[in-house]
Amino acid sequence: MKKLVKGIVEFRKKRLPDYIEKFAHLALGQAPDTLFIACSDSRVVPNLFASTDPGDLFVIRNVGNMIPPCGKKGLSTADESEAAAIEFALLNLNIKDIIICGHSECGAMQALLAGREISKAPNLSSWLRHGQAGIEKIKEKTHPQAHNHLSKENVLNQIENIKTYPVVQKKISEGKLKIHGWWFELSTANVYAYEEQAKDFVLIDEAQAEKILERISGK
Numbered sequence: 001m002k003k004l005v006k007g008i009v010e011f012r013k014k015r016l017p018d019y020i021e022k023f024a025h026l027a028l029g030q031a032p033d034t035l036f037i038a039c040s041d042s043r044v045v046p047n048l049f050a051s052t053d054p055g056d057l058f059v060i061r062n063v064g065n066m067i068p069p070c071g072k073k074g075l076s077t078a079d080e081s082e083a084a085a086i087e088f089a090l091l092n093l094n095i096k097d098i099i100i101c102g103h104s105e106c107g108a109m110q111a112l113l114a115g116r117e118i119s120k121a122p123n124l125s126s127w128l129r130h131g132q133a134g135i136e137k138i139k140e141k142t143h144p145q146a147h148n149h150l151s152k153e154n155v156l157n158q159i160e161n162i163k164t165y166p167v168v169q170k171k172i173s174e175g176k177l178k179i180h181g182w183w184f185e186l187s188t189a190n191v192y193a194y195e196e197q198a199k200d201f202v203l204i205d206e207a208q209a210e211k212i213l214e215r216i217s218g219k
């Protein structure tokens with residue numbers, strides 16, 4: 001935590017002058033157009049890898065970037081915090097895109113592959129059940145890259161989970177919302193986007209970025 005405290009002093013001295021107007025404007029209200037759902041992992045840094053500024057992203061972060069599915073009466077089947085953030089994002093903010101972003105070397109995926117039971121961590125062990133659906137799709141569970149394959153499957157499963165919420169279904173049917181699956185590779189800092197046609201995650205380079213921009217500007 002020492003780095004954080006020293007970092008505040010550093011920010012106030014060197015960088016705040018460049019941001020002061022931005023924050024004064026943001027104090028009047030936020031208008032992000034994207035809900036970004038990522039893992040709590042400290043190495044996943046959307047502000048850095050997607051060059052975002054304060055006010056750009058509304059964010060949900062939890063272990064394994066998971067969204068418990070909807071149950072009866074539009075209520076979450078588990079923790080309400082994810083569903084509450086989704087409702088706020090769609091009903092109170094002008095969110096047009098939701099990105100669910102998994103990542104390589106995810107501890108949650110490794111724990112899932114190892115059987116979910118984590119000693120002295122009953123809440124964590126239980127929470128991981130929301131990623132269980134991906135396990136069945138992994139054929140070689142002992143493959144050295146199995147956890148990374150699972151992480152990608154998990155992104156697709158969480159997209160299905162988020163689509164179980166009536167508020168999400170309504171926005172999609174009105175053409176006001178798109179859901180995207182992304183995957184961040186730690187060793188290269190590359191970001192991949194799931195392409196329905198290719199049935200795979202494709203590197204977001206300039207050409208792929210053009211393709212995505214074309215698709216989302218069609219709204």
Ligand SMILES: [Zn+2]
Binds near residue numbers: 064
């Ligand atoms: Zn993770």
